[in-house]
Amino acid sequence: MTPSWINRLHTWREQHLSERNLVALLALLVGVAAGLAAVLLKFLIGFIGHLVESTVDVTQGNWQYLVFPAVGIMLSALYVRYMVRDNISHGVTRVLYAIALKKSRLKVKNMYASLVASSMTIGFGGSVGAEGPIVFTGAAIGSNLGRVFRLSPQTLMLLVGCGAAAGIAGIFKAPIAGVLFAIEVLMLDLSAARAMPLILASVCGATVAYVFTGYNVEFFFSQSEPFYASRIPFVVLLGVFCGFVSLYFSGIVSGIETMFRRVNNARLRYLIGALTLSVLIFLLPPLYGEGYGAITHLLNGHVNEVFDNSLFYSYRTTPWCVALFVLMLGAFKGVATAATNGAGGVGGTFAPSLYVGCMAGFFFAYALNMSGMVDASLPLSIKNFALLGMAGVMAGVMHAPLMAIFLTAEMTGGYDLFLPLLIVSAISYGTSRIFTPYGIYARRLAQRGQVLTHEKDQSVLTLLSMDSVIETDFAPVSPEMNLKQMVKTIAQSNRNLFPVTDAAGILVGVVQLDDIRNIMFRPDLYHRLYVRQFMSEPVVRVLVDSPMEQVMKAFEESGTWNLPVVDSAGHYVGFVSKSKIFNSYRQVLQRLDLIN
Numbered sequence: 001m002t003p004s005w006i007n008r009l010h011t012w013r014e015q016h017l018s019e020r021n022l023v024a025l026l027a028l029l030v031g032v033a034a035g036l037a038a039v040l041l042k043f044l045i046g047f048i049g050h051l052v053e054s055t056v057d058v059t060q061g062n063w064q065y066l067v068f069p070a071v072g073i074m075l076s077a078l079y080v081r082y083m084v085r086d087n088i089s090h091g092v093t094r095v096l097y098a099i100a101l102k103k104s105r106l107k108v109k110n111m112y113a114s115l116v117a118s119s120m121t122i123g124f125g126g127s128v129g130a131e132g133p134i135v136f137t138g139a140a141i142g143s144n145l146g147r148v149f150r151l152s153p154q155t156l157m158l159l160v161g162c163g164a165a166a167g168i169a170g171i172f173k174a175p176i177a178g179v180l181f182a183i184e185v186l187m188l189d190l191s192a193a194r195a196m197p198l199i200l201a202s203v204c205g206a207t208v209a210y211v212f213t214g215y216n217v218e219f220f221f222s223q224s225e226p227f228y229a230s231r232i233p234f235v236v237l238l239g240v241f242c243g244f245v246s247l248y249f250s251g252i253v254s255g256i257e258t259m260f261r262r263v264n265n266a267r268l269r270y271l272i273g274a275l276t277l278s279v280l281i282f283l284l285p286p287l288y289g290e291g292y293g294a295i296t297h298l299l300n301g302h303v304n305e306v307f308d309n310s311l312f313y314s315y316r317t318t319p320w321c322v323a324l325f326v327l328m329l330g331a332f333k334g335v336a337t338a339a340t341n342g343a344g345g346v347g348g349t350f351a352p353s354l355y356v357g358c359m360a361g362f363f364f365a366y367a368l369n370m371s372g373m374v375d376a377s378l379p380l381s382i383k384n385f386a387l388l389g390m391a392g393v394m395a396g397v398m399h400a401p402l403m404a405i406f407l408t409a410e411m412t413g414g415y416d417l418f419l420p421l422l423i424v425s426a427i428s429y430g431t432s433r434i435f436t437p438y439g440i441y442a443r444r445l446a447q448r449g450q451v452l453t454h455e456k457d458q459s460v461l462t463l464l465s466m467d468s469v470i471e472t473d474f475a476p477v478s479p480e481m482n483l484k485q486m487v488k489t490i491a492q493s494n495r496n497l498f499p500v501t502d503a504a505g506i507l508v509g510v511v512q513l514d515d516i517r518n519i520m521f522r523p524d525l526y527h528r529l530y531v532r533q534f535m536s537e538p539v540v541r542v543l544v545d546s547p548m549e550q551v552m553k554a555f556e557e558s559g560t561w562n563l564p565v566v567d568s569a570g571h572y573v574g575f576v577s578k579s580k581i582f583n584s585y586r587q588v589l590q591r592l593d594l595i596n
Contacts, residue, residue: 027159095164134168175199238388239424398441477501483519541563
């Protein structure tokens with residue numbers, strides 16, 4: 001039952017606020033709330049991380065790295081299993097799923113559950129990012145606030161995007177990147193008027209972060225080495241390299257997480273994941289947590305400090321050891337990320353993609369300088385290329401080149417490298433797009449046909465469900481019925497198509513009125529012909545849970561106007577027709593304000 005105060009609030013809103021003003025006001029509230037959530041999450045991660053790291057010695061390997069990550073994952077897993085009792089991993093993917101199939105509805109507990117779980121996971125060393133959880137949190141804030149005011153599905157979708165954008169803006173202090181995240185990653189198609197709430201929320205999220213944490217950028221970067229036009233060919237090569245690195249990162253994360261899902265025993269999953277993560281962090285300490293410290297070191301040319309806490313500390317001045325160490329960091333970050341999530345931790349792949357990109361860009365420039373392929377008097381800037389690599393790999397992993405460009409520039413202050421950022425991001429994205437049409441977040445949903453895209457036709461089909469278009473008012477007939485019984489059934493029906501089912505309800509054929517019209521009025525055949533003799537095999541059957549895009553493809557290939565729908569066991573469910581789909585298609589278009 002709806003509380004009375006909500007009814008009074010709804011009545012007041014209808015009397016005093018227009019829809020447009022209400023959405024603008026809610027966007028501001030969502031932006032502030034998501035910004036506060038981002039500040040709180042960063043504080044919790046930093047507080048726990050400081051307590052943990054205060055016990056380690058930077059000049060040697062530390063056994064604590066074998067224990068802390070495992071403890072963090074255990075605490076997160078227990079919290080999720082016994083208190084949240086819901087799957088809250090892969091926050092961005094779940095937001096995409098809610099937008100596509102759940103009318104942008106997220107649970108109330110999603111507004112805080114990810115904050116608690118991810119702070120424990122990352123604070124104790126889990127090798128994941130806080131961005132996925134904060135996007136999930138911000139989107140949940142927007143969804144639940146919109147539902148209080150009983151907003152329409154399309155407006156609710158906009159508020160979900162506002163919350164996600166504000167979360168990104170707050171966690172990175174990057175308002176432009178927050179807006180672009182909603183457009184490129186969440187794939188919201190917005191007009192100029194509807195983009196305004198998104199901008200308001202994102203600016204509010206970043207402003208809250210500035211107020212509480214200062215006006216410093218996320219990663220301090222000082223461009224002490226200028227960028228020369230003669231370096232553009234190397235930037236192009238870096239773009240291609242980052243494209244393949246992004247494919248490797250996405251593939252290794254998805255592959256390992258799939259392996260973990262196949263392990264049915266939760267304790268075994270935890271043991272495998274926690275052991276893998278702990279060993280990796282013990283051997284390669286920069287994999288600890290989000291890894292922002294290592295990124296900052298490389299962006300400022302402090303290469304030797306990347307070896308802190310490591311068994312390889314004494315090799316920090318050997319060039320080939322530096323190259324190999326950084327290469328290993330980039331190669332194993334995806335493994336550590338997948339192991340963290342697979343074991344039961346909560347975190348995203350946003351920060352890991354930045355991390356891998358920084359390592360890739362640094363390694364690219366460092367290796368070329370060592371190889372002698374570059375003029376020794378004018379070597380490639382490892383600082384600049386580390387920065388460019390961050391944008392390149394993110395663009396390839398997320399399939400969001402504009403967001404990658406502005407996010408990298410906003411959180412580092414590296415605007416002087418805007419041209420090479422454009423080049424490397426565009427080429428990396430193009431390289432990745434050749435091999436896969438979706439970014440890492442949308443890939444899981446795309447495999448099931450459950451993701452929105454910027455193509456309106458495909459997006460509308462995604463929003464349609466089979467339940468809404470299946471028609472069940474067809475009269476089933478039995479294969480053993482004779483022609484007289486068939487004619488009687490036809491007389492009582494207003495359809496010209498009849499499913500033929502056996503005693504178990506399995507669809508065995510169909511009878512079309514046109515196919516028997518010439519024998520319907522021949523009484524001499526009434527007791528001589530049976531349905532099994534004149535029924536026909538359906539051209540194609542569609543499953544009741546088939547994606548609508550697959551159904552439309554079946555219509556196109558079969559050339560028919562109606563298709564029978566069956567369940568996984570072959571039982572008859574109903575028919576789906578083109579006319580019904582077209583009518584529903586137009587209704588969804590109107591609901592989303594895509595047509596007048």
